[in-house]
Amino acid sequence: xxxxxxxxxxxxxxxxxxxxxxxxxxxxxxxxxxxxxxxxxxxxxxxxxxxxxxxxxxxxxxxxxxxxxxxxxxxxxxxxxxxxxxxxxxxxxxxxxxxxxxxxxxxxxxxxxxxxxxxxxxxxxxxxxxxxxxxxxxxxxxxxxxxxxxxxxxxxxxxxxxxxxxxxxxxxxxxxxxxxxxxxxxxxxxxxxxxxxxxxxxxxxxxxxxxxx
Numbered sequence: 001x002x003x004x005x006x007x008x009x010x011x012x013x014x015x016x017x018x019x020x021x022x023x024x025x026x027x028x029x030x031x032x033x034x035x036x037x038x039x040x041x042x043x044x045x046x047x048x049x050x051x052x053x054x055x056x057x058x059x060x061x062x063x064x065x066x067x068x069x070x071x072x073x074x075x076x077x078x079x080x081x082x083x084x085x086x087x088x089x090x091x092x093x094x095x096x097x098x099x100x101x102x103x104x105x106x107x108x109x110x111x112x113x114x115x116x117x118x119x120x121x122x123x124x125x126x127x128x129x130x131x132x133x134x135x136x137x138x139x140x141x142x143x144x145x146x147x148x149x150x151x152x153x154x155x156x157x158x159x160x161x162x163x164x165x166x167x168x169x170x171x172x173x174x175x176x177x178x179x180x181x182x183x184x185x186x187x188x189x190x191x192x193x194x195x196x197x198x199x200x201x202x203x204x205x206x207x208x209x210x211x212x213x
Contacts, residue, residue, distance in 0.1 A: 090143030093161035097130025
C-alpha cells in the first residue's frame with residue numbers, strides 16, 4: 001500500500017456514518033457535488049436516531065464533509081456530546097463527472113460498472129468525466145488523517161457519503177472482501193466502524209450496516 005493510500009491510528013476507533021436522506025436520494029439521483037441539498041424531514045429524523053444510536057460512544061471529535069447533508073446529519077450527535085462539527089475538505093462523495101444529476105438506469109449502470117471495478121482492484125479507471133478510484137481514495141484518506149489528528153483513546157465520527165465510505169472502508173479493512181463491500185449498500189445514516197488492528201492495512205471492521213460483521 002502506498003503512503004497516500006495508507007491511514008494510521010493512535011488507538012482511535014473510526015466511526016464512518018452516511019448522511020441522512022435528501023431529495024436526491026428519494027429520486028435516486030447521482031448527486032455528488034458539495035454543498036448539495038439539505039436533508040428531508042425523514043433525513044432529519046434519521047440524524048436524530050443516529051445521535052441516539054451513538055449516545056454511549058466515547059466520541060472525541062465529530063467531522064463532516066463539505067456537503068450540507070453531512071453537516072446537518074452530524075449536528076444532533078454533536079449537540080448530544082457537547083462538541084462542534086468540524087468540516088473536513090476531501091471527505092465528500094466520489095465525483096461522478098458527466099453522470100452528475102442523472103436519474104436514469106443507464107447512467108446508474110455506468111456508475112456501478114466503474115465502482116465495481118474499483119472494488120476489484122482496477123482503481124485507475126475514471127468515472128465518465130470524473131474521478132478515478134485512486135484519486136478519490138487519496139484525497140479521502142488524506143482528509144481522514146487530518147480527521148484523526150490529535151485523537152486517542154476513543155472514537156472519531158466522520159459523517160460522509162455512501163459510495164466513498166464503502167470504498168475507503170473496504171480498502172482499509174483487511175477482513176472485508178471486495179465482493180461483499182461492492183454489494184453491501186450503506187443505507188442513510190448507516191454506520192461502518194473500524195478499529196486499529198495488527199493487519200497489513202492497520203485496521204479491521206467491527207461493524208458494517210448490511211453485512212454480518
